[in-house]
Structure formats: C-alpha cells, structure tokens
Amino acid sequence: MTLQADVQAVQGGFRLNAELWVGSGEVxxxxxxxxxxxxxxxxxxxxxxxxxxxxxxxDGVVVDCPRSRVYLPPERRPxxxxxxxxxxxxxxxxxxxxxxxxxxxxxxxxxxRRQAGEWLDRVGLCGLEHRRPDQLSGGQAQRVALxxxxxxxxxxxxxxxxxxxxxxxxxxxxRRDLKNGLAGFGGAKVVVTHDPAEAMMLADRLVVLExxxxxxxxxxxxxxxxxxxxxxxxxxGVNLFCGLARRDSVLLDQGGVxxxxxxxxxxxxxxxxxxxxxxxxLSPDGSARNVWRGRVLGIDDEGEVVRVTITGQPQIVAELTxxxxxxxxxxxxxxxxxxxxxxEVETYPA
Amino acid sequence: MSADVGLAQEPAAxxxxxxxxxQAKRVSGGxxxxxxxxxxxxxLLFVLPLVGLVARVPWRSLGEQLFSGPIMTALGLSLVxxxxxxxxxxxxxxxxxxxxxxxxFPGRGVLRAITTLPVVLPxxxxxxxxxxxxxxxxxxxxxxxxxTGVQLPFTTLGTVLAEAFVAMPFLVLTxxxxxxxxxxxxxxxxxxxxxxxxxVFWRVTMPTIRPSLVAGTVLCWARALxxxxxxxxxxxxxxxxxxxxxxxxxxxxxxxxxxxxTLSLVLLTISVGVLVALRRYWFGGLR
Numbered sequence: 001m002t003l004q005a006d007v008q009a010v011q012g013g014f015r016l017n018a019e020l021w022v023g024s025g026e027v028x029x030x031x032x033x034x035x036x037x038x039x040x041x042x043x044x045x046x047x048x049x050x051x052x053x054x055x056x057x058x059d060g061v062v063v064d065c066p067r068s069r070v071y072l073p074p075e076r077r078p079x080x081x082x083x084x085x086x087x088x089x090x091x092x093x094x095x096x097x098x099x100x101x102x103x104x105x106x107x108x109x110x111x112x113r114r115q116a117g118e119w120l121d122r123v124g125l126c127g128l129e130h131r132r133p134d135q136l137s138g139g140q141a142q143r144v145a146l147x148x149x150x151x152x153x154x155x156x157x158x159x160x161x162x163x164x165x166x167x168x169x170x171x172x173x174x175r176r177d178l179k180n181g182l183a184g185f186g187g188a189k190v191v192v193t194h195d196p197a198e199a200m201m202l203a204d205r206l207v208v209l210e211x212x213x214x215x216x217x218x219x220x221x222x223x224x225x226x227x228x229x230x231x232x233x234x235x236x237g238v239n240l241f242c243g244l245a246r247r248d249s250v251l252l253d254q255g256g257v258x259x260x261x262x263x264x265x266x267x268x269x270x271x272x273x274x275x276x277x278x279x280x281x282l283s284p285d286g287s288a289r290n291v292w293r294g295r296v297l298g299i300d301d302e303g304e305v306v307r308v309t310i311t312g313q314p315q316i317v318a319e320l321t322x323x324x325x326x327x328x329x330x331x332x333x334x335x336x337x338x339x340x341x342x343x344e345v346e347t348y349p350a
Numbered sequence: 351m352s353a354d355v356g357l358a359q360e361p362a363a364x365x366x367x368x369x370x371x372x373q374a375k376r377v378s379g380g381x382x383x384x385x386x387x388x389x390x391x392x393x394l395l396f397v398l399p400l401v402g403l404v405a406r407v408p409w410r411s412l413g414e415q416l417f418s419g420p421i422m423t424a425l426g427l428s429l430v431x432x433x434x435x436x437x438x439x440x441x442x443x444x445x446x447x448x449x450x451x452x453x454x455f456p457g458r459g460v461l462r463a464i465t466t467l468p469v470v471l472p473x474x475x476x477x478x479x480x481x482x483x484x485x486x487x488x489x490x491x492x493x494x495x496x497x498t499g500v501q502l503p504f505t506t507l508g509t510v511l512a513e514a515f516v517a518m519p520f521l522v523l524t525x526x527x528x529x530x531x532x533x534x535x536x537x538x539x540x541x542x543x544x545x546x547x548x549x550v551f552w553r554v555t556m557p558t559i560r561p562s563l564v565a566g567t568v569l570c571w572a573r574a575l576x577x578x579x580x581x582x583x584x585x586x587x588x589x590x591x592x593x594x595x596x597x598x599x600x601x602x603x604x605x606x607x608x609x610x611x612t613l614s615l616v617l618l619t620i621s622v623g624v625l626v627a628l629r630r631y632w633f634g635g636l637r
Binding site: 152 | 541543546549557560
C-alpha cells in the first residue's frame with residue numbers, strides 16, 4: 001500500500017473521520033456532496049492541514065501522526081498536487097512553472113529546464129514553453145499543472161477537482177488526456193471530485209464521503225450496482241429508496257410500497273433504474289405490478305435522453321426519449337401514471 | 351461666388367455650434383453649475399501655485415543655481431538620507447507588514463493603528479517623540495550613547511531615522527494590503543512542490559506582490575525625500591549634515607529667493623516623476 005491514512009481532522013466546527021488506502025498505480029476517487037470534507041481530506045494528505053488524530057503514511061513513511069508527534073510539512077512529503085484552481089505561478093512561464101519543483105529539489109538550472117521541457121513535451125505542450133499562464137487555454141494550463149506536479153516524481157499524486165476550472169466543451173477532451181496522463185504515473189493517485197463522469201472514467205475505486213464520514217467504498221461497478229445512500233444513488237443516476245421488506249413488497253420510508261421479486265425480510269435498499277420506469281397518460285392495464293399516480297415535477301435534458309421527475313408515492317425519476325416526451329405531451333404539473341415491473345425493482349440488505 | 355460660400359458655410363457653422371453644445375453637455379455630465387464652479391475653484395487651488403512656482407523659475411541662471419555648492423550639498427544629502435531611510439523601511443517594514451497581514455495575535459489592531467499613526471501625525475510631533483526616546487537623555491538614546499558612543503539627534507543618522515519614522519507606514523500599509531489580498535494558494539502550491547518557506551517567500555510571494563512592493567517603496571522614498579517637520583525637530587538644520595532639500599528651501603526663502611525656487615523645482619520634478627512612474631498603480635482604474 002502506498003498510501004495508508006486514518007484521517008481525523010477538525011476544521012472550524014467540522015469533524016472529518018475517514019480511512020483511505022491506495023495502492024501504487026491505483027486511482028481512487030473521493031466523491032461526496034459539497035461540504036462533505038473532500039477538500040479537507042486532501043489537504044491533510046498534502047500536509048496543508050494537520051491531523052488532530054490518526055495517522056498518514058506514504059510508502060511506509062509516517063508523515064503525520066499526532067500521537068507520536070510526527071508531522072512533516074508539505075515540502076517534505078513525496079507528494080504532487082493538482083489544485084482545483086490550478087495555481088500556476090503567474091509570473092513564471094510554463095517551463096519555469098514545471099521547473100520550479102525540480103529547482104527546489106536542488107537540481108541545477110540547466111538540467112531542471114531540460115527535464116521540464118521533456119515533461120511539457122510529454123503532456124503535448126511542445127512549443128508553448130515560454131507562454132505565461134494567462135496566455136494558455138484552460139486545457140493547456142491544466143496540463144502544465146499536471147506536468148508540474150508529476151515532474152518532482154512524487155509517490156502520491158493528489159488532484160482536487162482537476163477539471164472543474166474548465167468549461168463543459170473542453171472537459172471531455174481534457175478528461176481523456178488526464179486519464180492517459182495518470183496511466184503513465186506509477187504512484188498512488190487520489191482524485192477529489194463531485195462529477196460522476198470524472199470519477200467513473202478516472203478511478204479504479206470510489207470512496208464516498210458524506211458529512212465527514214466514509215459511507216461507501218468499492219470499485220465503480222460495485223458502487224454503481226449497490227449504491228448505499230441517497231447521494232450515491234443520485235451520483236450513479238438511479239432511484240434509490242430505503243424501506244422495510246415483508247415477503248415480496250417493501251414499505252418505503254418516504255411513503256409508498258414497491259413490489260420486488262425476492263425482497264426478503266427486514267431493512268433493505270430498493271434500486272430502480274430510471275430506464276425501467278414507464279410513464280403513462282392514462283391508467284395502464286399491463287403486467288407491471290407497481291403502478292401509481294403522480295404529477296410531472298421537472299423535465300431535465302440529459303442530451304440523448306430526458307429525465308422526468310414524477311411526484312407521488314414514491315417520487316421517482318424516469319428516463320425517456322425525446323419523442324416519447326413529445327408524444328405524451330409531458331409538461332410540469334401534468335397528472336400521469338408511473339409503473340415499474342417487479343423484477344426490475346432490485347433490493348439488497350441495508 | 352461669395353453667396354455660394356456663405357450658403358455652404360451656414361449649415362456647417364450651425365452644425366459645429368450644435369456639436370459644441372453637445373460637447374459642452376458631455377463635459378458637464380449633467381452636474382449642477384454650482385458643483386462645476388466649486389470643482390473648478392478646487393482645481394485652481396492646485397494649479398495656480400504650481401504655475402506660479404514654475405513661472406518664477408530663474409531659467410537663465412538655473413544651471414548655475416543648480417550646480418552651486420549649497421544646492422548640490424543639500425540634494426546629495428537628501429538622496430543619501432532618503433535612500434538609506436528607504437532601505438531601512440524595506441528591511442523592517444516588509445516583515446512588519448507581513449506579520450500584520452498574516453498572523454493574528456491579541457493587540458494586532460492596536461499595533462496596526464500605531465504603525466499607521468505617522469501618516470496622520472503632525473511630523474513635528476513625531477520629531478519631539480523621537481527626541482524624547484533617542485535624544486541624549488532619552489530612554490534609549492542615553493544608553494545607546496553610553497555603550498556605543500552613537501548619537502542620533504542632530505546627526506545624519508538622526509535624519510535617516512526621522513525620515514524612516516514618517517515614511518515607513520506607507521510601505522507597511524501597501525505591502526501589508528498586498529500580502530493580505532494575494533492568493534495564498536500560490537504559496538501552498540509552492541510548498542507542495544517542496545519549496546522551503548524561505549524559497550516560497552523569495553520566489554513566489556515577493557514576485558506576486560511586486561507591483562505593490564515597488565509602489566510602496568517609491569511612495570516611501572518620496573515621503574522620506576520631502577520630510578521636513580520630524581527632521582528639523584529631531585536632527586536639526588546643519589548644512590552638509592542634516593540640512594536636506596526641504597530644509598534648504600525653508601532657509602533659502604529668507605535669504606535667496608531664486609535658490610529657494612530652484613530647490614523647489616527639483617523637488618517638484620521628482621514628485622511629478624514619481625506620479626508618472628506610478629500612474630498605472632494608482633490610476634489604473636481611471637482613464
């Protein structure tokens with residue numbers, strides 16, 4: 001394990017209590033809603049915020065452990081950080097930005113500049129060495145920031161919302177570049193993000209943080225298959241409910257009943273993929289066991305598909321095509337019927 | 351022919367007068383006449399003395415005056431003292447601004463108020479205060495003289511100290527403000543790139559606040575150069591030792607008006623130079 005961290009930190013009135021371990025070469029995405037403590041977690045790993053308890057070790061070296069009075073400041077940790085706002089030095093050229101860390105490592109000027117040039121080549125910025133940060137596009141600046149963090153050969157690379165500074169148009173392309181850039185780096189990688197697409201594409205494993213605590217850990221597939229909190233449900237794009245199962249029906253905490261095949265007994269999570277939810281203008285007389293009335297609350301354009309939120313018992317999101325929405329004349333406030341087949345309602349123990 | 355010309359000119363003349371009226375309206379900006387008149391009077395208050403001074407400059411004998419012994423002595427002393435005072439201010443003022451901007455401790459507000467005081471304090475009061483502390487019978491001055499033989503009042507060193515006392519707040523305020531408002535994330539980024547605190551200071555913080563540092567230094571130097579009240583009170587008025595340009599102007603006014611005017615012109619030129627050099631820093635937001 002390259003990174004082993006039991007992070008207990010306090011910031012203001014906020015308490016963070018999270019365990020995190022990352023193997024070499026592995027990419028772990030820390031996801032969670034705003035204010036969950038993602039950035040604080042990253043700052044403790046970087047040494048920009050000291051632990052109140054617990055410990056952090058990188059490559060077997062303890063870098064922070066209040067109990068044994070160990071604390072290494074950021075400059076003495078084998079880390080590289082790509083900040084949310086990138087934070088390139090505005091008074092230095094792209095080349096000098098990348099060379100900065102090498103020079104701090106007492107490398108000779110000429111050698112540092114040569115290696116920095118190689119790094120810029122590697123991230124595809126050949127010819128832009130002498131540009132200042134304000135003369136670079138968002139995507140180019142992002143690559144300089146990555147090259148700058150990787151140039152000092154860290155053992156742990158930390159990325160804080162690495163793509164949030166970019167506009168949506170360039171984000172997909174830069175995300176691809178970033179994935180390639182990360183693949184070439186053998187150390188441990190931690191990406192903090194609130195963007196599901198970013199997390200799913202970049203990470204091997206997800207750590208979900210809510211209100212300062214880890215609520216779920218797993219590979220992207222595991223988390224997508226079995227989300228264990230409302231936030232994670234929304235994050236992976238499914239309807240998730242909590243309820244009490246009795247024989248094949250579940251009494252939902254928020255009200256309403258859903259029938260599911262093999263629900264078992266006791267507390268369960270109920271997952272319904274929006275694709276499995278059907279919307280009707282009139283009461284349907286099909287084979288679906290779950291049928292209930294509701295009103296259209298909102299219609300969200302997701303590109304190829306449309307996500308229609310329907311209030312009722314329970315409130316649910318259905319994924320439809322644009323032609324279907326147009327044909328039914330769905331508008332907010334319209335009374336509709338929702339249905340879902342019992343075998344498409346998935347349950348697992350809470 | 352002449353009628354033609356008249357006809358052709360008339361619409362043009364009407365147009366220009368209309369345009370002129372429009373232009374006048376644009377200048378007045380829709381302000382009441384009283385405001386315009388008072389504003390103009392206010393501007394005259396600045397313009398008239400300057401014009402009056404420049405008008406009385408003895409241009410013919412200017413070169414002769416300028417390079418005469420007394421003026422060159424005063425100018426040289428002024429440059430040396432204000433330069434030394436500026437170095438002293440940089441050495442002590444930047445760390446002071448740093449401490450004020452980046453640390454919090456009880457009494458920080460009081461400290462900030464005290465270090466800002468010389469900006470509004472009558473300089474002569476500053477001179478008296480300096481004399482009480484650093485004078486030969488002063489709390490610090492007495493032991494300083496007894497143990498090292500260094501005497502501050504009525505010496506060139508005293509001039510430097512008096513100038514630094516009055517000028518340093520300008521540097522502290524400018525640098526402190528810049529340090530407080532700069533993106534401290536840049537310093538954190540540097541530390542994650544294994545830069546020591548010292549390296550961060552020299553290679554990230556200083557370059558980032560450079561415009562403010564330059565402006566503060568020039569402002570500080572200009573204030574030191576023009577210092578009068580604290581200097582004459584604490585350091586006296588000895589030609590060649592403590593008689594700086596402003597003091598020389600004051601003395602010359604009694605005996606040699608032309609010399610006073612020439613000296614004033616030198617100071618005015620320097621002030622205008624400072625203003626021009628720093629116009630972007632101060633008037634960047636204005637056109």
